[in-house]
Amino acid sequence: METYQFNFQAMGCPCELRLAATDRSLANEVAVICTSETQRFESKYSRYLTDSVTSRVNNASGLHPVTIDPEVAAILDYSGVCYVQSEGLFDITSGVLRQLWNKNMRRLPTDSELEFYLDKVGWKKIEISANEVFLPIKGMQLDFGGVVKEYVADVLAAKARSMGIEHGLINLGGDICIIGPQPDGTPWSIGITHPTEGNSAIAVIELSEGAVTTSGGYERYFDIDGLRYSHLINPETGWPVEGLLSASVAAPTSIVAGSLTSIALLKTPEDGLLFLEECATPYFAVDQQLGCHGNLGEVCHA
């Protein structure tokens, strides 16, 4: 049995499939299905594509409800649970605040600008029924960026399994699903990127089943007046958060692991660590002083 590797670019990040199979044709077939499935999700949920459901809902904000299918409804439902469990920090309507916090702004927003955009943020303002969604305020926006990529990793893992893959790894820009151990029985080794030293690993996680996701404030950031700001924004204050530098969570599914890492990073470092402890699921976190926390993985270079 051999492990075949496939790399492609989707949903704004590098994606990798490692599939063990006795012949290349099965691995190829699975890879074709997985890449086309990823593209289906991207064209359906991307906020950059005008005919995606996200764009249709966003463009209809303040105007009229938009019909949605059960998959979208289920993802919205799940996002609502994230909102509740994060006590309002994980909010798929907060993307609009990026208008104020981006590389091109080069200045802090004014209070009236903050007020203007915060008015368009709030999960609770969305009107959802079984087959329709309506953003009641003009300019409100949905952004499934923090949910769909993680979910797609689970979908691809399920597809690969159903097609007969028993050993494999799906990596969508750091959202990783494991399909059984490597063919020789050893677990897969997953390096966690060092938050400040780009190309080296701060820890290595070994996994044979389930999913692990990592996110870090270091991934995307910008400087204003010499101060560094994270791309993660608190939907209540409208300000970027100063949370943990990086968090990784292992869970049976990538979507759940991903939500937990996102929520942990949206909190203050202390609250983030407390939250991960409370979840009682394996995690690895790096605080702002590069201190390592958690019981997941082996620290190799702090």
Next chain:
Amino acid sequence: MAKPNPFLALSTAAMALPAFAAPQPVETIVAIKATTYQEEDVPQRDVLAGSDERYKIDIAQFRLLTPVGEKWSLGVDVAYETMSGASPWGTIMGADGEASLIMSGATIRDKRTEVSLTATHHGESRSISVDLASSDEDDYEARAVSISGEWEMNNKLSTLSLGMSYSSDDIEPTDALRFGRVQREEKISRSLSAGWAQVLNKNSVVHVGLDVTDHDGYLSDPYKLRDVRPDEKLEWALSLKYRRYFDNQNAALHLDYRYYNDDWGINSHTFHTGWHQNFGDNVRVVPNVRYYSQNEADFYRGTDDFGLATTINQSSDFRLSGYGAYTLGVKLIYSALQWDVSLSIDRYISDKSYGHDASDQSHPALLSFNMTSFGLNFRF
């Protein structure tokens, strides 16, 4: 109440996503269930002859459901029952002017084995099942085949289901020569069913179903001293089901109603309501109550008339009388990650006075029973 662990809360919510809620079973389920059913004895004063001891049935059930390949699943169900007790042979007018029962004398002992195999093909938005079933007792053999399908429509908000079944039963009463019973008879049943389920909003679903069944052949009770029924029966039933989930109570209400009508003249109404209350993630308690009422069949008689010609229909079977019944039950379920255990207790009472159109005379064989079930499910 303590705040639930966010990991568990999110994991539970994620299970509703289509990738995890695949219609095809992705895991193998093995279930076993043990049930005891005990009818209460007939009051001695109502028994003219025979035993006052009624049926006790012990039932052991086994079920296996497993995916086969990517698009198929296979189910195997096996049930084994042992029965003991006496059954009513006839009803005659007693010396006091009240109906009295002639019960079978010695305790009847019998066992029944039922096996059914179901193969289901799961498509993108439809599934088709074929089911073969066989049931064997000392005096009764039944073979049945059914085919059914489900189609999801309107973005999975609606589901159409259609089914048809055919069964052929052979009846060979024990001690036929000794008691002058029929020796060998047959009956055939054919049925058609259609249903429509509609998701109304994210918390409620309604289901409407229609069933039509036609029975043909020997439909009398061969053990009764005088029981002559038509050799055809056409029945139909309309059912309505409503399910509503309450987020803030973490509970669901089930409301069911069924109307039944047949060409023997019986109309019946069944109301069944249950409250499915969850406590945390693991425990569910389901108190439920069922009410049933029917009027009597056209040829029902309170007491047997041995003077009538044997070609004229008559039956004193209490199940064909006008009566009503209540069932009160409670079910407890404890669920863990890969297994769950359930216990249910039901109490059934029936009386002519509970019915909407009671027979003139109260039937002494109308029964009460208790039923207790214990079940275990494993998933892997």
